[in-house]
Amino acid sequence: MQIKHAAFVVSNQDVLKCPKHNLPEYAFIGRSNVGKSSLINMLTSRKSLAKTSGRPGKTQLINHFIINKNWYLVDLPGYGYARVSKSSKKTFQKFITEYFKNREQLISAFVLVDIRHKPQPIDLEFMQWMGENTIPFSIVFTKADKLKPQAILNHVDDYKAVLLQTWETMPNYFVTSSSTTMGKEALLSYIGSINTSL
Ligand code: GTP
Ligand code: MG
Numbered sequence: 001m002q003i004k005h006a007a008f009v010v011s012n013q014d015v016l017k018c019p020k021h022n023l024p025e026y027a028f029i030g031r032s033n034v035g036k037s038s039l040i041n042m043l044t045s046r047k048s049l050a051k052t053s054g055r056p057g058k059t060q061l062i063n064h065f066i067i068n069k070n071w072y073l074v075d076l077p078g079y080g081y082a083r084v085s086k087s088s089k090k091t092f093q094k095f096i097t098e099y100f101k102n103r104e105q106l107i108s109a110f111v112l113v114d115i116r117h118k119p120q121p122i123d124l125e126f127m128q129w130m131g132e133n134t135i136p137f138s139i140v141f142t143k144a145d146k147l148k149p150q151a152i153l154n155h156v157d158d159y160k161a162v163l164l165q166t167w168e169t170m171p172n173y174f175v176t177s178s179s180t181t182m183g184k185e186a187l188l189s190y191i192g193s194i195n196t197s198l
Contacts, residue, residue, distance in 0.1 A: 001192030005068050006023070009010045011061040015099045019064050024195055025072040025105040028140075030112030031122065032056035032078025035142035039112065039177035040065065040075050043188060062099055070196055072105070080122045087172065092168035100135050107194060108136045110187075115141035115155050115175065119162040128166070138172040145177040 009019055028036040037050035049065060052056055056078060063075040076096055085091055100109065109130065113123050130137050141159075144152050152175060160170050174190070176183030 001188045003044050006046055006049055007066050009064040009066050010175055011063045013061055013095050014057045015102050022106045023071050027074035027109045029076050029109055031080045034112045034114050035178055036112055037075050038075055042178040057179050111137050112140045115144050116146055141175045144175050144182050145179045
């Protein structure tokens with residue numbers, strides 16, 4: 001799928017105020033700094049459609065982007081960010097949880113994990129929570145440009161082994177790099193094929 005048009009629509013903190021459309025929506029979630037906003041820019045071939053930063057905690061709201069005028073990408077704040085105050089962390093977690101529980105337009109989420117790290121409890125717990133709430137998701141490994149090809153395979157295998165201790169099957173996954181555009185075609189054609197099947 002080609003992205004010909006991508007535009008920011010609105011940011012807010014409340015799932016009830018998110019755009020009232022009936023188009024398919026896909027949301028990116030994961031720890032702060034994992035590369036959610038960068039991935040949105042990479043997929044849309046726009047340098048700064050979504051705001052990125054080297055410092056964790058950049059995205060603090062639910063951000064809607066309309067793509068090709070017929071589907072939406074959603075950039076969310078990261079979870080597990082230690083440097084925001086406890087009270088704002090609670091608010092983040094609350095509206096992220098409410099977004100996933102209540103957003104009827106959500107077709108599927110992408111849970112991003114940094115390919116360099118071993119499976120982290122916070123990510124595994126989040127995926128568990130998604131499973132328990134029957135919210136469909138794929139895993140997106142980010143920053144693959146930081147590893148050599150063999151190391152990429154090894155890290156994905158390690159991740160699979162850990163997930164298969166609790167999951168019956170490995171969730172659908174993508175290996176990506178926002179620096180090299182690795183994974184772009186695969187991710188976009190996945191979304192494209194879901195969109196045409198709806
Ligand atoms: P929050 O909004 O804080 O939750 O972070 P985020 O997940 O949106 O991360 P963001 O896209 O802002 O990227 C965080 C940092 O990682 C930035 O310095 C990016 O340049 C860098 N980064 C993101 N993706 C990649 C990638 O694929 N490769 C490399 N090398 N760096 C990346
Ligand atoms: Mg962000």
